[in-house]
Amino acid sequence: MKRLILFLIPALMVICTNQTELDENALKDYIANDTILFNTSSHYEGKAVSDSGDTVPPTVFDTINTVLWGREITSHPDPEIEIEIVGDSAYVVYTGHNLGNIDLLHMLPDSTYQLIKKILSETFEIRAIFKRLKGTDEEYRGWKLTNISGSIGTSDSIATVRIDSLRITATNLDTLITDPMTIIDTSNVMVFKPLEQVQITVYTNTEDARLFLHTFILIRPFHIRVPFTNNGDGSYTGTWNVQLIPSIRFAIFDMLEEKTLYDDSYGYDFKGWFIPYVILP
Numbered sequence: 001m002k003r004l005i006l007f008l009i010p011a012l013m014v015i016c017t018n019q020t021e022l023d024e025n026a027l028k029d030y031i032a033n034d035t036i037l038f039n040t041s042s043h044y045e046g047k048a049v050s051d052s053g054d055t056v057p058p059t060v061f062d063t064i065n066t067v068l069w070g071r072e073i074t075s076h077p078d079p080e081i082e083i084e085i086v087g088d089s090a091y092v093v094y095t096g097h098n099l100g101n102i103d104l105l106h107m108l109p110d111s112t113y114q115l116i117k118k119i120l121s122e123t124f125e126i127r128a129i130f131k132r133l134k135g136t137d138e139e140y141r142g143w144k145l146t147n148i149s150g151s152i153g154t155s156d157s158i159a160t161v162r163i164d165s166l167r168i169t170a171t172n173l174d175t176l177i178t179d180p181m182t183i184i185d186t187s188n189v190m191v192f193k194p195l196e197q198v199q200i201t202v203y204t205n206t207e208d209a210r211l212f213l214h215t216f217i218l219i220r221p222f223h224i225r226v227p228f229t230n231n232g233d234g235s236y237t238g239t240w241n242v243q244l245i246p247s248i249r250f251a252i253f254d255m256l257e258e259k260t261l262y263d264d265s266y267g268y269d270f271k272g273w274f275i276p277y278v279i280l281p
Contacts (some may be wrong), residue, residue: 020085022136022141023085023090023141023143024083024085026140026141026143027081027083027090027092027130027140027143028081028083029140030130030140030143030145031081031092031094034145036247036248036249036250037126037145037148037248037249037250037276038094038096038126065106065107065262066104066105066106066261066262067105067106067107067113068104068105069102069103069104069105069261070102070103071100071101071102071103071120072100072101072102072103072117072120073098073099073100073120074099074100074101075099075100076096076097076098076099077097077099079094079095079096079097080093080094080095081093081094081095082095088131088132089129089130089131089132090129090130090131090132090143091127091128091129092127092128092129092130093125093126093127094125094126094127094128095123095124095125096123096124096125096126097121097122097123097124098120098121098122098124099120099121100120101117101118101119101120102117102118102120102260102268103115103116103117104116104117104118104261104264106264116264118260118267118268119157119267119268120155120268121155121156121157121268122153122154122155122156122268122270122272123153123154123156124151124152124153124154124272124274125151125152125181126148126149126150126151126274127148127149127181127183128145128147128148128149128183129145129146129147129148129183130143130144130145130146131143131144131146132144145186146185146186147183147184147185147186148183148184148186148189148276149180149181149182149183149184150177150180150181150182150250150273150274150275150276151180151181151250151272151273151274152180152181152271152272152273152274153270153271153272153273153274154270154271154272155267155268155269155270155271157267157268158257158266158267158268158269159269159270159271160206160257160269161204161205161206161209161255161256161257161269161270161271162204162205162206162255162271163202163203163204163253163255163271163273164178164203164204164205165177165178165202165203166200166201166202166203166253166273166275167200167201167203168190168198168199168200168275169198169199169200170192170196170197170198170199171193171196172191173190173191173192173198175190177273177275180273180274180275184276186248186276189248189276189277189278190275190276190277190278191277191278191279191280192242192277192278192279192280193242193279193280194242194243194244194245194246194279194281195241195242195243195244196241196242197239197240197241197242198239198240198241198242199237199238199239199240200213200228200237200238200239200240200253201235201236201237202228202235202236202237202238202253202255203234203235204234204235204236204255205234206234206257207230207232207233207234208257208258208259209230209236209255209256209257209258210227210230210255210256210258210261211227211228211230211236211238211253211254211255212225212226212227212228212253212254212256213225213226213228213238213240213251213252213253213254214226214252214254215240215243215251215252225254226238226239226240242279243279244279245279246278246279246280246281247278247279248276248277248278248279249276249277249278249279250274250275250276250277251274251275251276251277252272252273252274252275253272253273253274253275254270254272255270255271255272256269256270257269257270
C-alpha cells in the first residue's frame with residue numbers, strides 16, 4: 001500500500017501541473033484575443049493629426065512651435081502576464097509595453113515645416129479576475145472575464161506628470177475616480193447611452209501639461225483625441241460626446257508634460273488613465 005501511495009503522489013502532481021498549464025495557456029489565449037480591454041496600443045492614432053478640430057497651439061512655447069503631433073507605435077514587446085489560479089477563480093496582472101516615437105510636426109521661423117521624432121517607451125498595467133463558468137471542454141476551458149480594473153500608463157524614461165483624480169458627470173452619473181486600478185465587476189462599469197454628452201474634470205499635479213481624451217468615431221481616422229481646457233490651477237475640463245456603437249471599452253485620459261510637445265530637447269513625459277465603461281442601446 002505504501003508503495004502504491006508513493007507511486008500515486010507524483011502522478012497526481014503531474015496531472016495537477018498539466019491542468020494548471022492548460023488553464024494558464026487558455027487564459028493567455030483569452031487575453032491575446034481580446035482586442036479591446038487588453039490592447040493598450042490600438043487606442044492611439046498612428047500618425048500626426050490635429051487636435052480634433054485644429055486646436056490652436058499656445059502662443060508661448062519653449063523651442064518649437066508644434067502644429068501637429070501623434071504617436072507612432074512600432075513594436076510591442078511580449079507582455080508580462082502573472083496568473084494565480086485558486087479553485088475556479090484566476091487572478092491576473094497584465095503588464096504591457098509600447099515602443100515607438102512621438103512625431104512632432106513644427107513650424108520654422110521661415111514658415112516651413114520640420115518633423116521631429118522623439119523616442120516613446122511606455123508601460124501599462126491592468127488587473128483582472130476570471131472565473132470558470134463552463135466546463136473545461138468549452139472555449140478557453142470555460143474561463144470568462146468577470147472583473148477588471150482600469151489601467152495606468154506611464155512613460156519609462158521621464159515621469160513627472162501625474163493624474164490625481166477625475167470627475168465624470170453625465171445624465172445619471174456623478175462620480176469621482178481616485179484609483180483606476182480598483183477591480184470592479186464588469187457588470188458594474190460606468191454605463192452611457194449612445195451619443196450622451198459627458199462633462200469631465202481631470203485633477204493633476206501641474207498646470208504645465210496638455211490633457212486629451214482618446215475616443216473612437218466611425219470615420220477616419222477612427223481614433224481621435226479631444227483636447228481639454230487648461231483651467232490654470234492643475235485642473236482640466238472637457239466635454240465628451242459618447243460613441244454610437246454599443247460596446248464595452250476604455251475611456252483614455254492622456255496627459256503629456258507640455259515640453260514633450262513644445263521643447264525639442266525634452267523627452268517623452270506621459271501619464272494615462274484608462275477607465276472601463278459600456279455603451280448600451
